[in-house]
Amino acid sequence: MGNILIKNITAVTMSDSSGVIENAYIVINGNLIEYIGKEKPETEDFDYVIDGENKVVMPGLVNTHTHLAMTLLRSYADDMNLQDWLFNKIFPFEDKLMADDILKGSEIGVDEMLAGGTTCFNDMYMFQAETGRVALKKGIRAVLSDCVNFDGYDRKVKLMETMAEEFKNEDLISFTFSPHAIYTCSFDVLKKCSDYAKSNDMSIHTHLAETQTEFDDCVKERGMTPTEYMETTGIFDSPTIAAHCVCMTDNDLEILKKHNVSVVHNPISNLKLASGVAPITKMIDMGINVALGTDGASSNNSLDMFEEMKVAAILHKGITLDPTVMNAWTVLKMATVNGAKALGFDNLGVLKQGYLADMIILDFNSPHLMPNNNTVSNLVYAAKSSDVEYTIVNGKLVYNRQTKDR
Ligand SMILES: [Zn+2]
16 A cells, blocks of 8 residues: 555546546545545655546446355356246256355456446455455455354354454455344344344345235235334344345335435346336435445356446336436446445545555546436446546545546
């Protein structure tokens, strides 16, 4: 780590008060943003100087729901419905995965994310210590959880505790506790997860109400919706990150709001598995914190947050027949500050003095970004992940498109 100066750049701060600052200067000292504004520093005596001409800087993207090492299953099982895909293709494949496989899959995933502007990811998978080691080696911020399903509760608690010990001094690594879903965990397991999270002051990361089948089965078996049922397990008493939330009643949305549950929208995965479209505009109107994720590379099939932002923005305009919903600023917030908030960070996701220095710099000197009439719109509707030129995490330059360093 050292000092980095970014000069004369267009800064999309993601702060509602600061907005976009033209001809900005950013000073990074250690892992923090020391200065952002229009004043030119008196010296250019920095370890690294980036000239921001024709470039745009914004907070790093936060992929708030993924299963990173599922890169190994990219294009392995496509064009199938979720239950068939999961139980007949994915789970049997995953049963054979070993720690070494997860290491390889994680390396592919982290490389893809850093090159595409993602600086932080929230993972739910297996052999997470391997993923943590890869994250540290490559310098990306990771929130990890070795996911509990079926009868694996005791084993997973042990794994999580071993990992907490291994990474206890690492700034880049933190944890959630993850019951996979209501259809892979019994009531007792969900209750145990809830109690564990509460007594260890942890957040929960889970799948919720992803498909109509999950919704209908839950109502038939228990006389409750998945969200109502999850509430009875006590899970929502801990800070909760719920991925998908596609099949929701108005009462379900009230439950999420009441417990301050953060929702992760994964529009491409939901569309590809034909699960439906989550009522995101209603959630936003109610003040629910909505973040954005890619889900795993098996159901997406990439970890590209720029694609995810564009789809999120246009999908809801089409569904609601209202082009004013999900404007570019709202979607950028979902992919940055809302994700950081869901993960419990209060100093991430905004370019602001004193905040963690996680940011990306895009090269806007490309035909598909010309003319730049509106930087925020161009970021959501026209930019591509391949426009990312530099990725900085925790004050460290971890990807440079020119040199392909990572
Ligand atoms: Zn998922």
